[in-house]
Amino acid sequence: MPELSRVVVLSPDDFLAWWSKSWEVGQHVAIMGMNGSGKTTLEHFLLLPRKYILALDAKGYDSSLSAYGWPRTDKWPLPHSMRQAVKDGDPLRVIIGNPARSEKQWASNNVLMRRVLKDVFLQGRWTVLVDEGIIIAHRKFVDAGDTLDRLFITARDRGVSLVYGVQRPSIGRTSPAGLSAFSQSTWVAVSRTRDERVHDRVAEICGRPKAEMRGLIAALPKYCWAILGLDPHEPIRLVTPPKLKVVPKSNATHQSRLSALVWGGAA
Ligand SMILES: Nc1ncnc2c1ncn2[C@@H]1O[C@H](COP(=O)(O)OP(=O)(O)OP(=O)(O)O)[C@@H](O)[C@H]1O
Numbered sequence: 001m002p003e004l005s006r007v008v009v010l011s012p013d014d015f016l017a018w019w020s021k022s023w024e025v026g027q028h029v030a031i032m033g034m035n036g037s038g039k040t041t042l043e044h045f046l047l048l049p050r051k052y053i054l055a056l057d058a059k060g061y062d063s064s065l066s067a068y069g070w071p072r073t074d075k076w077p078l079p080h081s082m083r084q085a086v087k088d089g090d091p092l093r094v095i096i097g098n099p100a101r102s103e104k105q106w107a108s109n110n111v112l113m114r115r116v117l118k119d120v121f122l123q124g125r126w127t128v129l130v131d132e133g134i135i136i137a138h139r140k141f142v143d144a145g146d147t148l149d150r151l152f153i154t155a156r157d158r159g160v161s162l163v164y165g166v167q168r169p170s171i172g173r174t175s176p177a178g179l180s181a182f183s184q185s186t187w188v189a190v191s192r193t194r195d196e197r198v199h200d201r202v203a204e205i206c207g208r209p210k211a212e213m214r215g216l217i218a219a220l221p222k223y224c225w226a227i228l229g230l231d232p233h234e235p236i237r238l239v240t241p242p243k244l245k246v247v248p249k250s251n252a253t254h255q256s257r258l259s260a261l262v263w264g265g266a267a
């Protein structure tokens with residue numbers, strides 16, 4: 001008879017107290033959640049203990065990512081003031097990428113993502129949020145799957161931690177990075193789904209019984225996340241992160257000229 005997992009429900013504060021001492025530098029976090037399940041919101045919460053964060057906005061403007069309230073830049077290497085802040089030991093949490101309002105900007109955003117990931121490999125020490133793993137890794141989009149793969153595998157010694165969000169683990173079929181993301185992650189976060197491939201993949205990665213994962217993951221409440229480590233004797237922790245403050249939609253920041261032409265300037 002396999003031993004049943006212990007499941008504990010934690011308040012955001014209690015979770016953070018445990019998480020900030022458990023998440024070590026160089027450990028990756030894989031996040032699996034369907035469209036709109038709250039991945040970007042959870043990522044903000046999980047990143048709270050870290051001081052040096054690059055959040056890649058590969059979507060060419062993500063409103064939940066913008067709600068983080070962090071400065072944005074499309075400059076790489078980072079602007080002088082930001083590099084100085086790092087040298088002075090001040091925290092730096094920054095969103096990389098500007099709104100893509102045209103095909104040309106979309107293409108240059110993709111180039112920017114690739115450059116940043118290549119340099120992170122050399123610079124070390126950053127915590128990197130890859131919010132939309134599929135866009136970064138997929139050959140049709142940013143096509144940085146190989147660089148990501150290399151980062152996943154070599155990061156521990158370089159002090160780089162990747163926080164990697166995807167909708168399904170089947171990403172591995174179209175890009176190599178999907179596979180190493182899950183095999184190289186020390187932590188896995190998963191939200192409610194009835195997709196048994198997700199249940200089974202989590203069970204395989206974390207060494208838990210498949211039947212148990214099927215029951216647990218399918219029954220999670222909305223916006224509640226199960227956080228699992230690789231030690232099957234550790235409890236599974238459940239937490240619902242705080243909702244991000246809604247930022248008023250400002251079309252000026254991300255509306256394309258074509259969109260304004262069709263729909264007018266106002267939302
Ligand atoms: N813990 C939460 N409590 C309340 N609302 C939440 C919570 N998490 C997410 N939401 C709400 O759900 C919506 C989607 O959240 P979020 O953008 O984080 O999801 P996502 O999985 O990243 O979505 P996408 O697949 O579009 O990237 C937002 O309106 C957000 O405010």
Ligand SMILES: [Mg+2]
Nearest residue numbers: 039040064131
């Ligand atoms: Mg998101």
